[in-house]
Amino acid sequence: MAQQLLMTWWEALILGLVQGLTEFLPVSSSAHLVLGEYVLGLNAAGTGSLTFEVFVHFGTILSIFTVYNLRVKELVTETLAASIHPGEWAARFRERPPFRTAVYILITMIPTGITYVLFKDFFERAFDDPELAAGMLLVTGVLLLLTLLRPNPSGELTGGKALLVGVAQSFAMIPGISRSGATICTALYQNVNPERAANFSFLMLLPVVLGATLIKTIELAQQGLGEAWLPLAVGTCAAYGAGILAIKVVIDFVKRGRLQYFAAYCFLVGGLGLWLL
Template sequence: MDFLRAVVLGVIQGLTEFLPISSSAHLAIFPKFFGWDDPGAAYTAVIQIGTEVAVVLYFWQDIWTIGSGWVRGLFSRVAREEREWRMGWFVIVGSLPIVLVGLALESLIEREFRNLWVIGTMLVVMGVVLGIADRVGRKSSPIDDLTWPHAVLFGVAQAAAVVPGVSRSGATISMGLFLGYEREAATRYAFLLAIPAVVGAGVYKLKDIPGGENAYGTLPTIVGTVVSFAVGLAVIHWLLRYVSNHSFMPFVVYRIALGTLVLVLVGAGVIGATTTVG
């Protein structure tokens, strides 16, 4: 894999990780459009570390506040009455479902789930779900109203994102809207909830990245990761401002259009449904 491809895939990852349109779907679809090999689940997981580093940098104050409050709560009964203690546990508990599902379905994630029939269908289905959630959700509760049952439901929604096309942010944001949270609150919590899961998956998959001579080797992976970080940082800033005053409908339309296009092209034999990892 040459460095131009690494840059392109890094840009795609950075643009799509935080938008509710599924970065893993785009990393499987667009190489097909360009006539490239599928970068594979391992490459996809690793370059997502770049975008999560962008999340950590952007939300470092929130992360520090929650993390330090959670640590204080381990030693202080008073600290266990504070919001930060509960939020720390909410993030931990909410991260468990995707870890368990990811480990249980690892072989399916790497092969069967990367079929474009599956990806196109999930883009359409979850696009409809996001549209309904954005339309019917009360969008009135701040993230401080988060409860244990809701934290678990957020985590279950995130776990569905092991299937490319679902979208980690799209699933968790949809759940947040259904539960009545504000658009920005649901989006910010989706970002925080993704950090343990995405970084963990990326580190776990580092062992599957081949040597530098391979088409998807070490150096192109580093390039893709760095590019995804830079682009992702800009996207976070833009998205949080956007969702404060706008609906998710443009993303709904885009998901349904892209998913439909993929299904039509696969059905017509223009592109193959299965992927080939280079």
């Protein structure tokens, strides 16, 4: 049975731009997609909204590859080298920052993977609930405000801190909980340097979304794309272009330690959503 994705290419373009621009801002791209689909009348069951969500996230992944191409190459190279020489893992972890970062990313995947396996059905249903997305935006606003309790963080990332960042990413599978906001804030709460926290938040997204995209691609190959390929392609390309712009803007903004200003936006959109829905 062919995948049903009931949206036009221009609706996919709008949602792809929304995804790309909001993925790296701590305002929950998933909430904007869910609410955007509701406004455009695309939230009915069977529209394949989670599949679209996964593919536009893949577009933002491509933007990460573009902006962080050298760091990604280092991560891949160090990981492959370590896999060939397992006896050198301890030394590489101490002496090679790219390999250490790769290990920390792997650690974040543990709670994320467990949470997805246990609550997959809940997360899929959540993408049809715009009221939940609006309510969770208020939670994101609170998370952003709490960064005021940790002024001028300057520490480094550790394995334990990475594990808690992974737990935060698990909760961010609920639409409305900003993934970048939850992970960056959790790192800041633990006294991690802001630029380091932001870079790690973006890089740790790579294996999660690549895995989700692979799973959805296999499902689509089994079901048949039908006419779904056009909106998926348009949305993915739009998210890619917008994501490149957003990364460059947000990295500079995060370094200044002004995340709490996004809280007002989350409260406004979340409050309006709950009031109007």
